Amino acid sequence: MKGTIDAPVSTIKPKAVKRRHIIALMHNLAGQIITRIFLIAMSLLFLVPLYWMLITALKSTPELTIFPPTFWPLHIQWSNFIQAYTYISFGTYFVNSVVITALVVIGTVLSNLVVAYGFACIRWPGRDQIFYLLIATLFIPLPIAIIPLFDLFASLHWINTFLPLVVPPFFASAFYVFLLRQFLLQTPYELIEAARIDGASELQILWRVIVPIARPAIAVVAIFAAIGAWNDFTGPLIYLQDDSLRTLAVGLVFFRSTHDIQFNLLMAASLMSVLPVIILFLVFQRFFVRAVTLGSIR
Amino acid sequence: MRASNFHRLNRRERSHLIKGLLFISPWLVGLLVFTIYPFLYSIVISFTRYSGFLPPIWLGWQNYQRMFHDALVWQSLYNTFFYAVFAIPLGVIVAIILALAMNRQLYEVAVYRTALYLPSILPLFALSLVTLVLISPQYGLVSYVLTALGFPQMDYLSDQNTAKLVIVALAQLGAGNAALIFLAGLRAIPQTLYDAARIDGASRLRCFWSITLPMLSPVILYNIITGLSAALQVFQQAFIMTGGGPAHGTLFFFYYLYNSAFAYAQLGYASALAVFLFVIGVVMALVLYAIAQRFVNYEQVS
Numbered sequence: 001m002k003g004t005i006d007a008p009v010s011t012i013k014p015k016a017v018k019r020r021h022i023i024a025l026m027h028n029l030a031g032q033i034i035t036r037i038f039l040i041a042m043s044l045l046f047l048v049p050l051y052w053m054l055i056t057a058l059k060s061t062p063e064l065t066i067f068p069p070t071f072w073p074l075h076i077q078w079s080n081f082i083q084a085y086t087y088i089s090f091g092t093y094f095v096n097s098v099v100i101t102a103l104v105v106i107g108t109v110l111s112n113l114v115v116a117y118g119f120a121c122i123r124w125p126g127r128d129q130i131f132y133l134l135i136a137t138l139f140i141p142l143p144i145a146i147i148p149l150f151d152l153f154a155s156l157h158w159i160n161t162f163l164p165l166v167v168p169p170f171f172a173s174a175f176y177v178f179l180l181r182q183f184l185l186q187t188p189y190e191l192i193e194a195a196r197i198d199g200a201s202e203l204q205i206l207w208r209v210i211v212p213i214a215r216p217a218i219a220v221v222a223i224f225a226a227i228g229a230w231n232d233f234t235g236p237l238i239y240l241q242d243d244s245l246r247t248l249a250v251g252l253v254f255f256r257s258t259h260d261i262q263f264n265l266l267m268a269a270s271l272m273s274v275l276p277v278i279i280l281f282l283v284f285q286r287f288f289v290r291a292v293t294l295g296s297i298r
Numbered sequence: 299m300r301a302s303n304f305h306r307l308n309r310r311e312r313s314h315l316i317k318g319l320l321f322i323s324p325w326l327v328g329l330l331v332f333t334i335y336p337f338l339y340s341i342v343i344s345f346t347r348y349s350g351f352l353p354p355i356w357l358g359w360q361n362y363q364r365m366f367h368d369a370l371v372w373q374s375l376y377n378t379f380f381y382a383v384f385a386i387p388l389g390v391i392v393a394i395i396l397a398l399a400m401n402r403q404l405y406e407v408a409v410y411r412t413a414l415y416l417p418s419i420l421p422l423f424a425l426s427l428v429t430l431v432l433i434s435p436q437y438g439l440v441s442y443v444l445t446a447l448g449f450p451q452m453d454y455l456s457d458q459n460t461a462k463l464v465i466v467a468l469a470q471l472g473a474g475n476a477a478l479i480f481l482a483g484l485r486a487i488p489q490t491l492y493d494a495a496r497i498d499g500a501s502r503l504r505c506f507w508s509i510t511l512p513m514l515s516p517v518i519l520y521n522i523i524t525g526l527s528a529a530l531q532v533f534q535q536a537f538i539m540t541g542g543g544p545a546h547g548t549l550f551f552f553y554y555l556y557n558s559a560f561a562y563a564q565l566g567y568a569s570a571l572a573v574f575l576f577v578i579g580v581v582m583a584l585v586l587y588a589i590a591q592r593f594v595n596y597e598q599v600s
Contacts, residue, residue, distance in 0.1 A: 119322060139583065170324065266427060274420055
């Protein structure tokens with residue numbers, strides 16, 4: 001919080017005022033130091049799991065059972081990564097995760113953009129009422145749907161394929177529609193009307209006028225859809241039964257329960273699963289911060 | 299919109315209506331197929347015995363009666379609420395404290411923001427696996443630190459309560475996400491409020507209770523609601539780390555639902571559980587909303 005309200009002071013300060021100012025300054029400084037220490041400590045604490053994943057992945061197998069645990073591997077074993085890659089079907093899991101994530105992102109961006117456009121850029125009777133319906137659906141949780149959906153996909157013979165995971169995102173989701181609509185509502189309607197007068201079809205308006213403006217919001221949606229798909233566990237758990245189809249999430253977990261595996265290899269594989277998310281985050285950091293503000297326009 | 303109204307629209311409005319509906323058609327189809335249909339289907343199937351292979355057999359209220367007498371239902375409900383009662387308040391408090399700390403004028407706040415937010419987007423399965431390494435009774439870092447502090451050495455996953463607390467602790471890694479939302483909320487509080495309070499001689503603590511918290515209350519409510527929704531579905535960590543044990547100590551409600559459906563092939567009973575979970579969710583949301591009316595302040599200060 002900012003300091004006290006300062007009354008205008010002449011440059012020559014009486015001693016009492018000067019002392020009060022110094023004390024206030026020291027309070028502020030002490031507060032800053034304490035806050036800094038706290039934040040540094042918490043940051044380190046939050047990063048411990050990641051750090052431990054890294055060093056465990058680099059330890060040799062006997063070193064895993066040293067007590068007290070070492071904070072840095074005695075001999076760095078880069079070979080663990082290669083071993084993890086060959087011992088576990090890491091390549092298969094990785095490719096599956098990538099394919100599913102890519103398809104989910106494509107479906108999410110396309111469908112949500114189109115639907116949000118319909119809710120934001122075209123004025124039609126009944127639009128806002130139906131939008132309230134959309135908001136209402138935000139409160140229906142997932143569990144009640146999984147069993148009927150499983151049955152549905154089973155009757156379509158989609159079980160044990162990527163389809164149950166990849167097709168639903170092509171039908172938009174209330175959350176992303178809400179986000180995109182909020183953003184699109186900020187574009188001046190005159191721009192869209194002008195394009196209409198010039199004879200552009202709605203799709204052309206969407207592609208030529210809206211998409212360039214909405215790029216940041218689209219990026220946010222794409223990033224979060226990607227992370228959601230990459231991290232998804234329950235979906236692949238239910239629908240992917242062949243080991244050759246599994247994603248990293250379920251693949252690693254099941255491998256651990258069906259094979260004998262040392263934790264250093266498991267951590268090496270986990271680290272390689274986590275790395276894409278970290279890279280995505282570091283490269284697109286500003287979009288994450290933007291996402292918070294996008295979402296909090298309530 | 300009745301058919302007769304359709305003809306009352308002029309041509310432009312009609313064409314816009316058609317285009318609008320066309321554009322939102324993916325969502326409408328999705329709504330029907332992925333939301334409304336499953337919802338109704340769940341309710342219907344919950345009254346049957348259905349294994350997924352043979353046609354469903356009508357059971358009437360039997361599933362619900364069985365649910366009432368099923369010890370595992372109450373155990374799993376208890377586990378879920380135990381988790382919710384600890385994880386949600388703790389999450390909110392940690393997030394607010396972090397947001398307050400990050401709100402100070404510090405030059406390097408972006409570094410802290412990065413470090414604190416990153417764990418919340420990491421895949422939960424990876425975090426669960428590394429937690430297994432960290433709390434290993436003989437070789438884990440957490441065990442090492444806690445025994446150095448004087449706690450007895452134990453396998454935290456072998457006791458019903460500590461196992462749940464481990465999962466609660468693991469969930470706190472996601473606090474970075476909420477902290478950023480709170481930070482945005484903090485920054486939206488007009489400085490003039492604090493200045494006015496200072497003039498009136500309010501202490502820092504008083505400022506916090508009377509200005510910060512009330513102005514943050516909508517965000518707090520939002521976090522509690524989303525936290526509750528997530529808590530009712532907690533599943534992954536238990537599946538990976540404990541398999542529901544020890545002695546069903548970490549068998550959360552959704553885990554039991556999953557088992558009933560996919561391990562025991564009792565889709566009818568699982569649907570009854572799903573309906574029950576839905577009802578619980580709705581009731582809790584209404585309760586929260588009623589409480590919110592009393593405490594949450596939506597007035598904006600211009």
